[in-house]
Amino acid sequence: MAKRIDVKDLNIFYGKFHAVDRVTLAVPPRSVTAFIGPSGCGKSTVLRSLNRMHEVTPGARVEGKVLLDGEDIYASAVDPVEVRRTIGMVFQRPNPFPTMSIRDNVVAGLRLGGMRNKKQLDEIAERSLRGANLWAEVSDRLDKPGGSLSGGQQQRLCIARAIAVQPDVLLMDEPCSALDPISTLAIEDLIGELKKDYTIVIVTHNMQQAARVSDQTAFFNLHGVGQPGRLVEIDDTEKIFSNPGQQATEDYISGRFG
C-alpha cells in the first residue's frame, strides 16, 4: 500500500503571499520523514499541500508538482476528495467527532466511502484500534463518545480513524504537541510500528522527537518576516543531527538560532 512521494519545485501561495519557495524533496515508501524548523517557515504548509488540505484556506494555490508513485496529485483530472482518501492526516490537536461513538469515529472514513456492512466495519474498527495501540483500553466501551477519552487516547483514536481507510501515506502535523510525555511516547512507539505499512511524514517542533522517530529529516527556514519559507536541506536523520551540511541547520538544532 505504501507509496513514495516526490515533490518537485513546489511553490505555495496564499493570495499574493508567497508562503513556500521551490521545495524539492523525495519521501521513500515505508519510512518516516520529519519536517523541522522555526514557526512560520512553511513546514506545515508543505505538509498540508501533500494531500491538498491547504486548499481549505481561500486563495491558496500551488505551482510545481507533487507526485504520488509518479502520479501528479495536482493534475487537473484529480479530485482532491480522492487524494485525501489515499493520503490520511492526523492533526495537532486530537479532533474526534464528538457526537460519534468510538467505533463510529474509527469507521467514519469507510462510511463516507459507502461501506455499510456492519460485520466488516466492526472487524476494521478492531483492526484499526489494535493498529493504533488503543484496542486494549477501549474495547469494552466502543459505544461511548469519542470525546470521553483522554487527550492521548483521542489522538490515537484519530490515528486509528486515519489508518482505517488504509491510506497510502500518513501525514502528521505536530501530533504530540498537545499531549503529555507519556502519551507522546505512546504515539512515537506507534509511529515506529506504522512505518512497516505506511509512508509517514511528520511535522514536529520537538527535535528529540524528530531524532527518535524519523529516518530522514528536512529542515525548513525563512530568511525574514514576509519572506517565503524554503527547504534548507534534507538528509538522513543521523547525518542532520550529527553533521549537517548547512550552517543554518547546525545553528537551529544546537539551539543557536536567531
Add this chain to the structure above:
Amino acid sequence: MIGAMTSDSGQPGVRTAAVRRPGDTIFRTLTTGAGLAIVIAIALIGLFLLIKAVPSLAADKDNFLISANFVTTDPNNLMFGIRDLLIVTVLTSLVALVIAMPVSLGIALFLTQYAPPRLSRPFAYMVDLLAAVPSIVYGLWGILVLGPALEPFEIWLNSTFGWFPLFATGNIPISGAGTIFTVGVVLAAMLLPIITSVTREVFRQTPVMQIEGALALGATKWEVIRTTVLPFGRSGYIAASMLGLGRALGETVAVLLILHSSPKPANFSLFDGGYTFASKIASAASEFSQPLPTGAYISAGLVLFVLTFVVNAVARSIAGGKAAK
C-alpha cells in the same frame, strides 16, 4: 477600604475573601439590580394576569378548557373557553414552523457553507432586514397579495387531500384565503430571519478542527456538513426554532388582519378561520370597560403567557444541554 487592599497585596499568603473593592461592589449591585428587574417584571405580569383572570374564571358558565364559545357581552352570564383559540394559535404556529424550519436551515447552510464571502455578507444583511419589517406590513401583504395568490393552491389542497383532517373543509370558505394556512405562511416569513440568524451564528462556530478532520478523511462538502456542521449546530438550530415558535404564538396584528372570523367552531383544519389568543384579545381591546368581561380576555392572555413560557423553557433546556457538554 484602601487600607485593606494594600495589606492584601502586601501579604499574598493571607488573602482574605472579605476584601471589597468599591468598583466591584457598585457594578455588582447595578447588574444584580438589572437582573432582578427582569424577574420582578415577569412575576408581576404573571400576578396581574392571575388576579384579573380569577374572578372571571369563577364566573365562567362554560368549561374554560373545552368550550368554543367566547360570549362576554353580559357580565352576569359569561360563557367563554379557549378551545378554538388554542387550536388556531397552535395550528398557525405549527404551519409557520413547518415551513420556516427547513427554509431557515437551507439559508443558514448556504450563508455559512456555500455562499462566496462577497455574497454572504449582503445576503445575511437582507435576511436580518426581514426582521425589521413591521408586522402590520406583513399583515397587509398577507391579506392583499399572498392570500389571493395562495387561494387556488388551498382549494387544490382541500379538494385533493380533503380526506385528511388537516386539509378538510374548514369553518369558513377558502375564497379570500383568510385561513389558518395563509396566516401560517405569513408567520413563516416572519420567523425566517429569527431562526436563520441564530442558526447561522451557531453553524459559523463549527470548530475548524472538526471540519478539517472530516475533509482529511476524504469527505465531500455535503459529507463535511453532515458529519460536523449539523451535529454541532443541531441543538442551536432547535433552540432557534423554539424562539421563533414563541414569536409566532404571540403574533397579533398580522393574524388579526388576515384571519377571517367564523361563527362556527374550529374543525382542526388548516382552512379554518377564527382567532388566536393574541388576535382575540386585540380584537376586543376597545370594549375593555367592565372588569368581568375584560377578565375573560385576560384569562386567555394568561394561557398564552404560560404557553410561551413553556416553549421558551423547552428552548432554554435544549440550548442549555449543549452548553453543558
